Amino acid sequence: MAVLDIRDLSVSYSTPRGSLRALRNVSMTVPEGKIVGIVGESGCGKSTLISSIIRLMAPNAQVGSGEVRFKGTDLLARSEAEMRALRGTEISMVFQDPMQTHNPVLTVGQQMVDIQYRDKKPKAEKLKRAAEMLALVGIPDPEARLNQYPFEFSGGMRQRIAIAMALMARPALLIADEPTTALDATLEVQIIKRLKELQDEIGCGVLFISHHLGVIAELCDEVVVMYAGEVVESGTVRDVFHNPAHPYTAALLDCDPGHIKVKTRVLPTIPGNIPDLVNLPKGCIFADRCDKRHKACDTRPALWTARAGHRAACHLIAEKETA
Template identity: 65%
Template sequence: MSDHVLSIKDLSVHYETNAGVLQALRHINLDVPKGSIVGVVGESGCGKSTLISSIIRLLAENATVPNGSIEFEDEDLLKLGQEEMRAIRGSAMSIVFQDPMSTLNPVLSIGRQMVDVQYRDNKTYAEKLQRSKEMLESVGIPDPAGRLKQFPHEFSGGMQQRISIAMALQANPSLLIADEPTTALDATLEVQIVHLLKELQKNMGCSILFISHHLGVIAELCDFVVVMYAGEVVEEGSVRDVFYHPAHPYTRKLLQCDPAVIVEKSRHLPTIPGEIPNLIEVPRGCVFRDRCDSALAQCATQVPEWDECQTGHFVSCHGVDS
């Protein structure tokens, strides 16, 4: 067995649209080492959602995967049948979404829903209920036995998100995918959820793929960071390497323009001028070239290689010496 619970190699995903083929992901490489938290950062349109859909194999009908592999526990997910994939979802791999209210079924009690997701286990109802109670307790919900009888709308947003996390972790998955789980929450609750995830990861030993656009949360929670831009992974490395020594110009700019980083009062904040390129007609060369300050001649013609600039720190940029 390899050291990675999830290993994506050279993955591309295209969508057939009326306007042409939209290349949503192009030659993505991404590893999630066992027992670690990997953060995926990127702005809207960078392909974060397509990445998640392709890992859980729930891509839209008009999507095709021209090349690449998604190895999960040494099995290529792209080669599995629907039934085999269904067996993995929710047991070995589970997911927490951004909006907890729309994840939970509004007409069923929390207890009923938490028991239902254990349908695979050969246990009695009482045992399943007991397990649900323990899970609620572990995500910090007071009076779990009483709360199991309640319905989703009786919980606040933060509590609902805790319940979704409890449900996702109930089957002891080896990989938890968290899709912006704190975006819908207030700052004080966000911090609580981040701490909760960190603690649960330590206790249960699972790996987490954490998707967020919030750099601060990534820095606080994750061990490794993957930076995405316009359908490509532009940089990957340990959280310290990426935050302290960002190698890709996009990562550098992203870190600079986060209003949280700028402590001094400023009437003029840094920005990244320009727009994300059209992914139907992907420009030649480097995708970030148009918005890059340090573009070289070869950036216009050659797609930069995915290189290791330091041990464990990968980047795709012509301006970086490997």
């Protein structure tokens, strides 16, 4: 079963210019125990998607349609109290800036004890578990470090602690929004390696957002490529990165000369801009920037199956089949 199954989700923001349609008919799944990456340039709707899943949306956001099924039931239909109970327990999150997660005035040990508030164990046992978790993410001398405050740790260590805290609850789903983007490349590799080991042990599903194609290739089982609020391609990392079916994905990979072997820190830039999401173009959302644009592209393409488990929203796929 899928731990997360998003169906036909559309979200817009009210703005002075009109309704900004940030997500349109987005569908994707995170199978149990799998790591799914989301990649796409700035403004494609990654953060909007995450905030809709955990229901911490901007006040001017509206869900137009769709379902966010978590272990089979729709989160969009849950009460606020039910959502609060899920966050940090069944669904954990790691953000780009770990200071967002840590409370600056409490020791790391106290925060890690607080997360275990549902456990009826004595505090000493909770501290022991916290130290074990810190050791697992590679923090040396964990018992002593539990007495320190977040500012006493380096950025890389804070991010490891954030991952340890997120996984402490043994969540069914971990959502990570660019968790390693602010770190240097060597640290990033180390943290990704740890994350994968821990995920393997805990067996949770992970939704991992990154601009970094190399990290997605290394960490993820499946990848979803988003463009201007739509899913344009999805499939296994192998299929999508080695055999891209959508011209946008192909352009991203083409811009990366060493292909995904070279660790591109930022998503390569392809010429042109994403369309105005208040005044959407009629046809294919990528048409303005696509060098394969043709007559059929004046209508919006459906998500076609390129091969089993690999889909892309481009007319070329359907045309290849019927040719």
